[in-house]
Amino acid sequence: MSERKERAELLAALHAAGAASEEDEKELAALIEGDPGLERVVKDFEDSIAALASSFDPLETSARTLGKIKKQIAREKGGVLARVRSWFSKS
C-alpha cells in the first residue's frame, strides 16, 4: 500500500472512531476531494463501528417515553420545529 493510501486509511479510521483532531479532519476532507473512492473506506469504517455500537443487548423502553416524544413533537410541530425541518430539507 502506498504511503498516501496508508495515511488516508489511518485518517479514515481515526475519523470513524471519533479520535480525529480538527487537522486530521481537514486533511481527510482534502484527500477525499482528490480521491472520492476514499469515501467508501470511511463509510466501511463508520458502518463497522456503528454495528458495534448497536450490538449491546437492547433495553426495555417505556411507552411513556414515546408518549413524551410525541407530545414534544406535537408541541413544536407548526412552530420552530417545522422551520428547522424545512431548513434541514433545503440544506
Next chain:
Amino acid sequence: MSSEPQVRDPEQIVAAMAAGDSGPALSAFYAQFAGMVLALLMKMLGSRAEAEEILQEVFVELWRRAPQYDPARGSVVAWVVTVARCRALDALRARSRRHKDRQTEYAEGDALVTEGGRPDVLVSSTRWHQALRQAFQRLNAEQRAVLELSYFQGMSHGQIADTLGLPVGTVKSRILAGMRSMRTMLPVIHRAMKAS
C-alpha cells in the same frame, strides 16, 4: 413495550417521518431502535435516568432531522447511532463541566463488552448482536481500549495517549488496527448469518 423485530424497512419509515408522519411511522421507528439506543446511552452514560432523558432528546432530534437523512451516506442504524452518540457525548461533556474534579477511572485493557447478564431488563439478544460482540472480543485488549476511549468516551488520540501514557503514534496504530479488524470481520459475520 414490545420490541419484537419489525418487518418494515427502516429507510421507508424514515422517509415517512421526513414527510411529517409523527404517528405510526414514529412509533415503528421507536419500536425498532429505542431499545438499542437506550443500551448505547446506558453504556456511555452509566445512568438509567440520564439515558432515558437523552433517549427522548435523541428521538426528537432524529424526527427533526429525518428530511436530511441520505441513504447514500450510510445506513439508518449508522445514522441513529451517530446522533445518539453525539447527544451522549454532549451529556458527558456537560457532566464533566459540572464535576471538573471528577477523574475518569480507566484501566487499559478494560473490556468494552462484558460477558454475562446485566442488571437491566434485556429485551432480546439476537445472534447478530452476539456475533458482533464476539467479534469485538477477538480484538486484542489494547485495540479495544483505544476504541472504547475514542468512540464511547469521545477522546481524541492526544487525550487517549495522555490517559494511557502511550505515544500518540501507538494510539493511532492501535485504532487503525482495531478498525481494520472490525471492517474485515463484519462481512464474515454477515455471510455466516446468511448461510445459517
